Amino acid sequence: MSTSNKPLSVRGRFRRLAVCCLGALAAAAGGAAFAASAAPDASAAPAAPAAGKFAGVGRAATPAEVAAWDIDVRPDFKGLPPGKGTVQAGADIWDGKCATCHGSFGESNEVFTPIAGGTTADDVKTGRVAALANNSQPQRTTLMKVSTVSTLWDYVHRAMPWDHPKSLSTDEVYSVVAYILNLGEIVPSDFELSDRNIAEVQALMPNRNGMTTDHGMWRVDGKPDTHNTACMKDCVKEVKVSSQLPDYARDAHGDIATQNRVVGPVRGADTLQPPLAGKAGEHAAALRAHAWSTVAGAGTGAAAAPAPAAAPAQAGGTGAAGASQAAPAPDLAGARIVSANTCAGCHAVDRKMVGPSYRDIAAKYKDKADAGEMLIQKVRKGGAGAWGPIPMPPNPAISDTDLKTVVDWILSGAPAAN
Amino acid sequence: MASPTRTGRLQRAPENFVSPELAGDIVRHGLDETRRGFLRKSFQAAGSVLAAGAGAAAWAQQPAGDGDQMILEPRPWTTSLGRPVAFAPYGVPSRYEANLQRRESPGLTRVSAASVAFAPLQGFFGIITPNGLHFERHHQGWVDVDPSQHRFMINGMVRQPRVYTMDDLMRLPSVSRIHFIECGANTGPEWGNAAVPTVQYTHGMLSCCEFTGVPLSALLDDCGADLVQGKYVLAEGADGSSMTRTIPMEMALDDVIVAWGMNGEMLRPENGYPLRLVVPGVQGVSWVKWLRRIEVGDKPWNAKDETVHYVDLMPGGLHRQYTSIQECKSVITTPSGGQVLLDKGFYNVSGLAWSGRGKIKQVDVSFDGGRNWRTARLETPVLSKSLTRFNIDWVWDGSLVIMQSRAMDETGYVQPRYGQLREVRGSRSIYHNNAIQSWKVAESGEVSNVHVE
Numbered sequence: 097m098s099t100s101n102k103p104l105s106v107r108g109r110f111r112r113l114a115v116c117c118l119g120a121l122a123a124a125a126g127g128a129a130f131a132a133s134a135a136p137d138a139s140a141a142p143a144a145p146a147a148g149k150f151a152g153v154g155r156a157a158t159p160a161e162v163a164a165w166d167i168d169v170r171p172d173f174k175g176l177p178p179g180k181g182t183v184q185a186g187a188d189i190w191d192g193k194c195a196t197c198h199g200s201f202g203e204s205n206e207v208f209t210p211i212a213g214g215t216t217a218d219d220v221k222t223g224r225v226a227a228l229a230n231n232s233q234p235q236r237t238t239l240m241k242v243s244t245v246s247t248l249w250d251y252v253h254r255a256m257p258w259d260h261p262k263s264l265s266t267d268e269v270y271s272v273v274a275y276i277l278n279l280g281e282i283v284p285s286d287f288e289l290s291d292r293n294i295a296e297v298q299a300l301m302p303n304r305n306g307m308t309t310d311h312g313m314w315r316v317d318g319k320p321d322t323h324n325t326a327c328m329k330d331c332v333k334e335v336k337v338s339s340q341l342p343d344y345a346r347d348a349h350g351d352i353a354t355q356n357r358v359v360g361p362v363r364g365a366d367t368l369q370p371p372l373a374g375k376a377g378e379h380a381a382a383l384r385a386h387a388w389s390t391v392a393g394a395g396t397g398a399a400a401a402p403a404p405a406a407a408p409a410q411a412g413g414t415g416a417a418g419a420s421q422a423a424p425a426p427d428l429a430g431a432r433i434v435s436a437n438t439c440a441g442c443h444a445v446d447r448k449m450v451g452p453s454y455r456d457i458a459a460k461y462k463d464k465a466d467a468g469e470m471l472i473q474k475v476r477k478g479g480a481g482a483w484g485p486i487p488m489p490p491n492p493a494i495s496d497t498d499l500k501t502v503v504d505w506i507l508s509g510a511p512a513a514n
Numbered sequence: 515m516a517s518p519t520r521t522g523r524l525q526r527a528p529e530n531f532v533s534p535e536l537a538g539d540i541v542r543h544g545l546d547e548t549r550r551g552f553l554r555k556s557f558q559a560a561g562s563v564l565a566a567g568a569g570a571a572a573w574a575q576q577p578a579g580d581g582d583q584m585i586l587e588p589r590p591w592t593t594s595l596g597r598p599v600a601f602a603p604y605g606v607p608s609r610y611e612a613n614l615q616r617r618e619s620p621g622l623t624r625v626s627a628a629s630v631a632f633a634p635l636q637g638f639f640g641i642i643t644p645n646g647l648h649f650e651r652h653h654q655g656w657v658d659v660d661p662s663q664h665r666f667m668i669n670g671m672v673r674q675p676r677v678y679t680m681d682d683l684m685r686l687p688s689v690s691r692i693h694f695i696e697c698g699a700n701t702g703p704e705w706g707n708a709a710v711p712t713v714q715y716t717h718g719m720l721s722c723c724e725f726t727g728v729p730l731s732a733l734l735d736d737c738g739a740d741l742v743q744g745k746y747v748l749a750e751g752a753d754g755s756s757m758t759r760t761i762p763m764e765m766a767l768d769d770v771i772v773a774w775g776m777n778g779e780m781l782r783p784e785n786g787y788p789l790r791l792v793v794p795g796v797q798g799v800s801w802v803k804w805l806r807r808i809e810v811g812d813k814p815w816n817a818k819d820e821t822v823h824y825v826d827l828m829p830g831g832l833h834r835q836y837t838s839i840q841e842c843k844s845v846i847t848t849p850s851g852g853q854v855l856l857d858k859g860f861y862n863v864s865g866l867a868w869s870g871r872g873k874i875k876q877v878d879v880s881f882d883g884g885r886n887w888r889t890a891r892l893e894t895p896v897l898s899k900s901l902t903r904f905n906i907d908w909v910w911d912g913s914l915v916i917m918q919s920r921a922m923d924e925t926g927y928v929q930p931r932y933g934q935l936r937e938v939r940g941s942r943s944i945y946h947n948n949a950i951q952s953w954k955v956a957e958s959g960e961v962s963n964v965h966v967e
Contacts, residue, residue, distance in 0.1 A: 129662035130679060147674035147738040153682045154736060157667055157675040165807055166669055168748060168758060171816045207625055229831030231942070241825060241833065244816045251818040254756045255654060261754040306833055307821065313837040313946065314762065316795060316871055320841060321938040322930035326878060326922055328887045335883030335916060338932070339707040339965035340954070348620060349711050352852035354613055357637050361861055362853035364613070365960050367711065372958035376912040377857035379958065384573050384856070391612050441625050449624065 169250040173294060176249065179266040180290035183283065186275025189268055193257045196442070196489055197450065202238075202279045206450050206486075207441070211238040212279035215302040220282055223305035239280040243307045245298050248273050259438040259489070343371065353383075354390040363387040430505020431512065433498050438491075445510050452483045454510035462507055471503045611637075616647055619715045622703065627655035630697070632718030635847045635866065640893070641692070641901040643721035645777050650784045651697055651719065651798060653819075654755035658783040659804050664752065666772070666789060670809035673738025680788050684774060686728040691771065691794070694722040694868045694901045696840045698797030698824050701947040705936075708963045712852035716951060716963060717845045720866070722901035725792045726775025730808065731767045737810075741767070744810040748817075749791050752806035758817040759800040760836065761793060763810075769794045769899075772805065794899040795870030796838045797945070799824050829940035840870035842929050843948035844877055844904070844921035855959035858912040865890075867902045869923035874902040876922045881908065883916035883952065883966050884931065890919070915955040916966060933967040 148154060169175040191200065198204050202211035214233040219225045225240045227233040233240065242248060253269045255261045264272065274289035282300050283289070289297065298304065312318025346367050349355075356364030363383040365372070372379050434440060434454070442450035452460075461467035474482075476499065478490035494502075505511075572584065580586055607614075616631035623629035631650040633643060650656070661680045669675035697719035703709040710716055730747075747766045751757045761770065771792040774780055781787040786803030793800045799819055814820070814836065825833035844867035849855055867874045873896055878887035890906040904919070921929045932949040939946075954964045 129660070130681060147672070147676065147736060149732075149736045150686060153685050154676045154678045157669060157677045161667065161677060162669045162675050165667055165750075166809065167756075168750070168809065168815055168817075170811070170813060172813065174811075208628070224831065226831070228827065228833075236827070238822055241822050242818075243821050243833075247816055247818055247821050250758075250815075251822075254758075255754065255818075258654060258754075261654065261756070303833075306831070307825070307835045308828075308832045309835050311834045311837060313834070313839045313841070316765070316768075316839060318839065320927050322934045324920070324928040324930045324934055326876065326887075326920070326928050328878065328889075330885060331887065332884050335885060336967055337883075337916070337952075337954070337964045338967050341708050341711055341963060346711075349715065349852075350620075352712060355615075355617065355634065355636070355712065355714065356613055356853060358610055358613065360848075362849050362855055362961075365852055365854050367852065371956070371962075372854065372960045374958050376855065376910070376957065376959045379854065380856045381573075383854055391610055435626075438627075441627055 167250075167254055169246045169253070171244040171246045171298075173246055173291070176246065176291055176294065177266050178291045179270050180288055180292075181267045181269070181271025181274050182288045183271075183274045183278040183285050185268075186271035186273070186278075189264070189272055190275050193260075193264075194272065196486060197258060202276060205235075209235055209237065211276060213237045214240040215280050215282075217281065219302035220300050223301065223303065225303045225306055228303070228306065239276070239282075239302060241303055241306075243301060243303050243305075245273070245277070245294060245301055248276060249294070252276075259441060346371065351390070353387050356387065358384075358387045358391050364390075427505065427508070428511065430502040430508075431510070433494075433502050434505075437494070439502070442488075445512050450486055451488060454506045458506055458509050462509070467507055468500075468503050471506065472499055475499055475503065613637075614647065616649060616718075617714065619703070619710060628653055630699075630719060632714045633721050635713045635718050635720065635845070636850050636853065638847065638866075639864075639903075641722050641866070641895075641903050642777060643723055645723070645779065645782050645785075648721040648723065648776075648782065648785055649697070649719050652784070653757055654753060656784045657753045657804060659752060659788060661788040664788055664804075664806070666805060667807045668733060668737045668739075668810070669807065670748075670811050671740040671744040672734070672810055673740075676737045678733075680774070683728060683772065683789070686732060688726055688728055688775075689771060690724055690726040690775065691769070691792075692722065692724045692895070692897050692900045693792060693794040694720060694840075694899065695792075695798045695801055696720045696843075696868070696870075698799060698837070698840070698945040701949070701951075702944045704949075704963075704965070705943055705947055706941040708965050711963055713845055713847050713850040713951075716851065717847075717866075719798070720868075720901075722868075723777045724775075725771055725773040727771040727773030727789075727792065730770040730772050730791070733772060733808070734766065734810070739810045743812050746811050746814055748807075748809040748811060748815050749800070749802040749805060750807040750809070751786075751802045752804040756806075757799075757802055757819060758815060759802060760814040760817065760820060761791075761796075761800055761838075765793065765796070772808075793838075795840060795872075797824070797840055800838060824945060826939065826943040826945045828943070837946055840868070841946065841948045842869035842871065842874070842921050842923040842927050843867070844874075844919040844929055845951045846879070846917055846919045846953060849917075849955065849961045850953055851961055851963040853961045855910060855955065855961070857959070858910050861908045861910060862905055863890075863908045863917065864903065864905045865919050867892075867904055867919070867921035868900065869921070869925075869927070870899055871927065872924040873898045874921055875924045875926075877902075877904040878920045878922075879904075879906045880918045880920070881915050884918055884920075884950070887920065910955070912957060914957055916952050916964065917955065918950050918952050918966070920950050931967065932965055 166175065197207040198211055203213055204210060214227045214237045215225055228240060249269060252272050253264065257263065270289050274283060274287055277283045277289065277297060278285055278287060280302065282302065283297060312320055352367045353364035364387060366386050434443065443454060445454050447453050448456070461471065474488065475491050478488045480487035574582065614634040614637040616633055618626065618629055618631055633647050633649040664680055666678045666683060667675065700719035701716055704716055741763065745763050747761050747763060749759050749761060773790055773792045774788055776782065776785060781790055786805065789805045790803045791801050791805050820835055825835050826837050827833055844865055846863060846865035848864045849861070855861065863879060867877045874892060877890045877892065879890050880887045888906060890904040893903040893905060896902050929948060929950055935949045952964050952966045953961050955961050
């Protein structure tokens with residue numbers, strides 16, 4: 097899909113930027129990257145009036161530079177480039193580039209809160225989403241909140257798809273926005289959104305009248321909502337505890353002792369155990385001992401190296417010798433690569449997210465002779481079907497070396513650092 | 515428990531730090547034969563000492579026999595040679611401090627590239643957040659921007675749109691200011707009920723640093739910004755999300771900084787290296803990281819994070835937009851949820867107070883659930899739109915206690931109780947929860963998060 101009679105599509109523009117970037121990379125920290133004056137276009141800069149108060153610092157931006165970066169679109173559509181796109185074209189783009197995270201109909205709650213849902217034909221008429229007032233939806237979708245269609249356009253254009261932002265052409269952005277609007281039944285399925293009719297669409301946005309700036313929190317001298325006083329004595333009649341954490345949620349954040357200092361007036365509670373009973377001071381020794389075991393537990397003196405994954409299992413607190421002879425640390429290079437890259441958006445080590453966990457993948461394929469090569473191909477080219485309907489996107493950018501490191505790490509059981 | 519015999523487990527002394535790699539390293543760095551031999555002997559001696567480690571004896575307050583073995587028996591670090599300089603060329607905390615880390619709250623978000631890592635407020639002293647523990651909030655992952663390729667542009671309603679390199683910006687007249695940064699959603703999970711166990715998760719989207727940079731007003735002036743028609747500026751990041759936020763011109767001209775420095779070093783990548791906006795008193799989302807552009811305009815932009823997120827749902831179903839100011843708030847950090855007081859007796863109760871509208875004027879602390887209050891000591895410096903540390907003496911008698919702190923800022927505004935806040939804003943707002951926090955101290959000494967209307 098390409099834009100029609102426009103000077104340069106956004107995608108084209110970014111390709112050109114990418115080439116520039118490569119040039120700069122090649123020059124490393126050489127002159128090109130640090131250059132204060134724009135290379136070829138500098139002469140095209142507007143004649144400078146009195147701006148530039150600091151001699152030798154900064155320079156005029158060229159029109160091409162401003163055009164490349166000034167991509168914001170306002171509610172009055174200032175900044176909106178001309179173009180058009182149909183719901184149908186948007187649906188095709190959606191399936192390939194958006195459904196992975198958002199679901200085929202923008203309904204997915206797996207990665208982000210849903211985009212569509214919760215709005216009605218009546219909301220389109222009134223411009224107020226009724227579900228927000230009567231609290232009838234489990235959560236607020238994008239279309240329940242967003243008040244201006246310009247926001248959808250601006251955001252899809254600047255930040256989507258999540259792992260390849262700014263890769264959609266102008267017309268593709270129009271198409272995707274048209275598809276989203278259709279998901280909310282704001283426009284019909286044969287609709288074509290364009291710069292010419294987008295203002296009419298604005299008049300249909302379900303929550304267009306749902307925003308207010310009538311509050312005191314935008315300006316530093318704004319009027320506050322509440323008016324408490326600094327009462328010092330007998331301020332309340334009855335102290336009523338209205339809420340506390342239920343015991344079953346005690347371990348929801350793990351062992352809090354591992355999140356507190358091991359010296360000082362307090363220790364973290366061992367929240368993997370039931371709440372402490374008894375009186376003050378009765379638990380001091382046990383608290384100190386448990387806290388100490390969280391930082392120096394194995395007592396090996398091997399402070400500099402992170403504990404290998406195998407160690408905590410045997411770190412009962414007594415066997416210094418045993419812990420010091422623990423298995424050698426697993427190779428975590430693969431773990432570092434996946435956590436530093438877009439993989440982390442969909443996969444976790446030990447739990448299913450959008451995609452399967454690395455350990456589930458390891459369990460499924462570890463005994464297959466050609467598993468390594470098969471997974472390398474799968475990551476490289478993408479695919480669907482092995483773990484459900486949500487497709488795995490292709491990953492052309494990862495290097496062969498990194499890809500092999502990742503797959504080896506997965507097939508070794510995806511060990512974690514701690 | 516005070517027995518002087520070594521009942522604790524045996525462990526190698528912490529000083530037994532000389533790994534073969536280090537020894538090799540010392541050699542490589544040019545120590546002569548004599549010196550090397552001396553070092554080896556010292557380290558071997560240190561390694562042969564068996565310390566009681568964390569056994570009860572190590573912590574004992576009341577000595578038995580002649581006295582405390584920690585005094586009577588020389589400790590290995592007293593009788594051995596320490597490590598060389600620049601052993602860790604970029605220093606790191608003691609390994610005994612390893613528990614204080616920024617952490618995600620399980621279940622809060624589903625993707626770690628669009629998530630939050632909370633700062634461990636329960637372990638902080640004073641008002642400055644160490645750079646490695648500054649809270650993180652990213653919308654599309656964090657990037658480490660090459661400073662040689664970074665550009666900062668000002669365009670829009672200016673006489674001349676201009677471009678600056680990092681070399682340019684860092685030549686300009688800079689200021690260094692200490693300010694807090696708090697996410698608008700800090701304490702958000704607590705709107706309806708007590709939801710998370712510790713101050714790290716209730717209040718940890720909060721940090722405070724000394725930021726260094728050039729006032730945005732100087733740069734706007736340099737471009738000839740139209741201050742008559744130009745009512746707002748848009749700040750935009752250089753990362754994948756290219757996040758945008760609208761800032762009123764009066765703020766932009768007041769105390770907003772285009773910053774590169776953070777506590778004496780460059781910004782950390784997670785905090786926007788090499789350039790971020792500092793918008794004192796305003797929620798963190800407006801402190802755009804990896805800042806690449808400021809545009810001057812005559813109307814707000816209604817960006818994604820101004821109409822889909824960072825909007826406060828009110829009871830009638832309206833959303834408040836551009837709720838930017840972080841109102842006056844405080845929290846006791848020691849002791850706080852998830853901690854256990856070791857025994858009865860004296861404690862220094864300590865916490866943080868801050869206001870997006872100016873300086874903290876007073877902090878009061880209650881030990882009886884808000885019935886009666888005592889005024890805490892404010893530690894200096896007390897700065898505008900900065901964290902302020904407060905302390906108050908307390909002797910715990912071992913009974914059940916509900917402790918609270920309540921801050922007042924220089925405008926006279928007093929931090930609200932939960933009931934007061936919910937009366938106006940309901941409980942679905944997500945953002946801007948500045949209610950008084952309550953910690954219950956059980957008779958066992960265990961502290962937990964509770965709500966008191």
